[in-house]
Amino acid sequence: MSLLELERVSKRRESGAAGRVALREVCLELEPGELVVVWGRRRSGRSTLLRVAAGLEAPDTGVVRFTGHDLAGRAGQALRGGIGHCSTVFRPDDGRCVVDQVMLGLIARGLSPSAGMEGALGALERAGVAECAQLRPGELDGGEAARVAIARSLALRPSLLVIDEPTLGVDLLARDGILLLLRSIADEGMAVLASTGETTGLAGADRALSLGDGQLRGTLSPRLAPVVPLRGPVRPRASA
């Protein structure tokens, strides 16, 4: 049993008149301690894949299992507590400073303010942005914002971190630090599933996958060889 398992997952996006297939019978398995990065062009469906994998969206067809249990339905809500979904576009403007933002999730889980503060500071320290604790989100640069977003997820101690484009908008010198942080998080035993629109985001991954035309390609399970489908006749695009 894998920590996360997507089995023949399909999802259609209803953007535009015709809509489009974002995911086409996608299969994927992830184990604890793995860093798996999905590369794809803009509108390739990579963000949809991550939202489906995190249980935030249900697939049209197929199954998403976390620790062996289907994420669909009511039981999935409890399971989702073990999954941290993280968007690095972290710019809330509600007047709270960074540490207060990070501790929100902990307070919502019933921790006392002091325990929440302790947990938030620990997560910021782990993400390498302890010095940003008292800043407003608007004062963070791209790299700091990404690290704070990661800290907000880490504070909840998930066993799977799903992170959409962790290096988007991060300058060259800060980017490698983010990749190293994700690598170290996986090395500590957490599974990390990330997306990237640039191959620069693939460095350090255990598996590099590509998503295009709704198809996920590469080593879809740590126990399998890379999937390079032997092609039959090419499908007409109109069927997408």
Add this chain to the structure above:
Amino acid sequence: MLRGAMGGRTAVESVVGAAVRPMTSLVNWAVLGLVIERASYGYELVKRFERKFGDVLALSSESHIYTALNELARRGLVEQAPAQPALPADVGRQPRPHYHATADGERRYEEWLIAQIHQDERRSRLFVRQLSVLAHDPDAALHVVERYEQACLEGSRDAPIASRDDSCEDARGELIARLISEESRLVGEAMLAWVEYARTELEALARDRGGSR
């Protein structure tokens, strides 16, 4: 004149001929680069070679460095430096022969580096031409393109993360590591853009073939 053992050439012709042959050994060029970086002796060169090039080039043995130095010296690209003053720690030891690059060695190294760009272009063209022989079977060509994409992704995955590079001895080493990292990733990006283009073209060709059958 001595003939026979040298394939009909004279000894002088043989030596002169060897001297003008292009130096193709990547190890020799790497050693020349290390000597240009700073004058050095054999053992230190072995260690620096392993740190800088160990992931992409292999020495057959430590003596490989000396073979390379001899070849570089024979071609006038490096020469032995005057004996270094003995350090207190070196008293009683054999003086280490240091090598430094000649002006010709530095010039030739720069020319060789630039020529590598054309080698890469040549390899790329060759790959595309070799792929084109599969154009009669677009599905087979697409399969090769899929595998090529996977190889590109794996290359990007394995690109070093600059600040994790253990070979960084100083700020200059870190800069070099970042330059290498960025070059390999951007090349990967360009290769994937080509894969996307090739896939679109080949899929269109496959559809046309399918429709005309």
